[in-house]
Amino acid sequence: MRSEPHNPVGRAWTWRLWLCLAVLGILAVHGIGRVGAFCSPIRADSYAYSGFAWRIAQGDVLYRDLLVDKPPGLLWLLAPVHLVAPAARWPLIPWESAWMLAGYWAFYRAARALYARQIALALTVVAVLAVNVFLLTDYTTEGFSLAESYLLLPTAGAVALYWRAARRGRWGRFVWTGVLLGICLALKQTALPLLVAVAAHATTWDLIVDRAPGRWATRAAGLLLGIGIVAAAVAAVLAAQGVLPDAWHSMTTRASGLLRRETGWPGRWRDVVPLWVPLGWCALGVVLWAHSRPTPRANTHSPAGRNLTFLLLWLAAECLMLVLLPRRSFHYYAISCLPVILLSGMFWAALRRDRAAVPAPIAKVVFATAILGSAIAFRPVIDELVPVSISRVRSYDAAVDRNAFENAKQSSDIRVK
């Protein structure tokens, strides 16, 4: 599925042009999305997280002085910011943006493992748009500095690293994949589907398809070691603070009580507007894949086929989690949409593969039609992103923001969002 350009000199400039345009587009979308989320009139999670992080920086202990039903990773990640920055919410802006921008890069690396660089770049732009729109238009919370913003980097990084580890078979990479999975779980329980997908994929492939129990045991040991390193570090800190049982109770019993209260499954197509185009690409990609595969076994046993199998497993696990989550909040979709976007590259890969079969102008017509049609279909997303962000900036009140932050500092309980 992955191929290199044939004319490096001629295509280098084109690639640089597209790269510059894509980076500019990513920065613009990210800036609009983050500013709109920060200025949101909803005052919930980011105030509580930043207030709690400030209290942790002042010496309060999580799960003793502060009650949360999430893992401690997010608040521990935010607390150092308040060691060097004043007590306010705005210092989280550069911190969150740095994590998200690194997350975009990790997503590009994950997409690059499957597709050519042009396709990977396009998918990254789509992912940036989808993530920012989902976070911005979540009307249950403000979408700023949520766990999902910080989950993007370890999630995409774990996927990219897992694919590289599975291809090269190096044990150390499985350990690092496990470390990233552990970081994901330390940030939020909603990272569980990715862990399930990795476990199911490795087990299915090594034990059932390839029938290599020794290889499976080695890889599983690497993954478990990585996860265990992070889990042990977190547990050691919590135990040293004397709150390990309380933390375990909050993260499991207390949090699971919220499940099945409602559902996080998007009930309307309108809820997933940023995924309309990628879903269309997926549909076309599936048709093309079904039409072009020479033999089922030859296709599914290729490295690309294995990666696509992983994406399907990940998507299924994410869908199951969305059904179980307590409410229809769009910020859940910011991470759950990633396998859909990665899968949608199948369409462009198939189109790219066949372009050599026709004269260049005709291939350009087809690509131009697909690109312009997709761009036009993305218009509702842009129409939602930009006006919402502008209106929030105009209605932003710094004094109210400060008061809400001060109130959040006095609180001592955060329910899961």
Add this chain to the structure above:
Amino acid sequence: MDDLADATIRPRPRHRLAFGLAVLTALAWTVGGLVAGARTSDPTLASQVLHPVAGPELIVAGALLLLVHAWVFRRQPDPGPAGGIVVVGVVCAGLAAEHLIHAADLFAVSLAALGMGLLISRPRAPTPTGVILGAAMALSPLLVGAAAGGLSAARRMDASCPTARRTVRLGAGVVLGFALVGLAGWMDGRPVWVALAIPEPLSRLGPAAVWRFGAEIADLAAPLLGLGLLGLWIGGQIKNGENVLSPESFPLDHAVRVWMIVNVLALLCFPTACAAHAIVWFAPQALLVPTGWRAVRKSLTATLPFSMKLTLAAFATLLALLTWPAIRAAGGTILVALTAS
């Protein structure tokens, strides 16, 4: 490139029939929309207050100009202007039927399209072309891009007289046409600078107006604009192909590029956010739609891989679905206006 001209991928009769039906439908739509807009014209509309010379007769004159121009230039080596103004007419029809277009803008765009056609087909007579472009610019200052594109293209054209002389003659024509229309406006009681200056307060300029403008007109124009950009891209890609486009197409391509660049600047200075200005912005892209259409038509008749056929079919359906609400709304207005006694 030679493969495009290969006899094995020539359009089959049923493709010719489909193409002919599409053109006839577009023409019928254009006539119906423009006549409906004229019949239901309201002289109190803000657009006609801003442009006192506007009126139903000007809309009809613009429509006739478009159609005659399309007919005259249909057999030119490059049918870009002819087919493009049909597309311009289609968009105008939708806007006129909804009372969203200034009659003066429509007439000005018609003149600009005529000027572009003359620029290509009558390279030895640049002065009349300049007069037409100047008149267009005087009727709608936003069409300064057309004049700039014409001048830029004239400088590059390879014909009997020296290029510098051609540019001077075309420029003189632009000034003359501009002055004639400005003088006519002045005699009609309008200040001359209304024809060339922006009559709105400068405080109304800015990105907010541009954004609102885009949001208002995009429902109708976006899919067609996409096709226009497609035409531009394809035109740029295959402009050097001997068997696909004639060498004369190059000046048109260059003129339209300059026109588009100037239009982007003009867009930032639009005094009002109104749908009528969409057509001014849309016109240069439309002129290259036929070029893109020719390439698409050839691609449809060529032996394509399944993936490309599926892609073209899927996105053509998508564009049709996106365009349908605007077509239905304007079509309803057209039918009501034409059937009203």
